[in-house]
Amino acid sequence: MQKNLFLYLFVFSALIALYLAVSGNKSLEKANASNTRLSEQVETYKDSLKEARLEVLDMQYFNLENNDEALAYLEHLDLENPQRYIEDKLLETNEQRGNNVLVPYEGMNGDFKINKIKVLNHRWILCDFSDGKYWGELLVAYEIGEDLTVKFTTMDHLLYAR
Incomplete structure (x- = not known):
């Protein structure tokens, strides 16, 4: 009986570990996707800022x-x-x-x-x-x-x- 109890606990622990590994992997993928999207937005904003700076410099030319x-x-x-x-x-x-x-x-x-x-x-x-x-x-x-x-x-x- 004690042997079966340890076997059940081992299987139960293995299932919990497997669940945690899979859910952790999914949340890591979501975080990476979010990070990639934010990096693309940052690049877009950098380009916009660069264009705005050039426009300001152009506007200040006759000043x-x-x-x-x-x-x-x-x-x-x-x-x-x-x-x-x-x-x-x-x-x-x-x-x-x-x-x-x-x-x-x-x-x-x-x-x-x-x-x-x-x-x-x-x-x-x-x-x-x-x-x-x-x-x-x-x-x-x-x-x-x-x-x-x-x-x-x-x-x-x-x-x-x-």
Whole structure:
């Protein structure tokens, strides 16, 4: 009887060990499959991040902050942040009553004011203007004098048709 009991315990233990080995193998396969899927996603995200970085670099190409030649031209002015200074001076043209003097159109839904500014280099600026309903864009030339006065000249403009 004791001999049969040990035999039954041995067979029962062998079955439990076999069950644990099979279920452990299946969970290992699931974990490996999940790990493979996550690795593929990581590679996809790395590629997307690389593309986004290239796009950002491309967008920054025409920008005063990234143009060493243009910054060298403005270096003698001893401005801490030339781009911010130019943007501030351009936004000051919005403070007068009526349309902005750089915008060659009469506002139809209010006064045209400059909203967005992109300083391209040491000579040119792109601007977006709007009266709340109608909008357009300007290409503005600028010069900074030795006394830090800024002279703006509208080179070209367009008003989008509604």
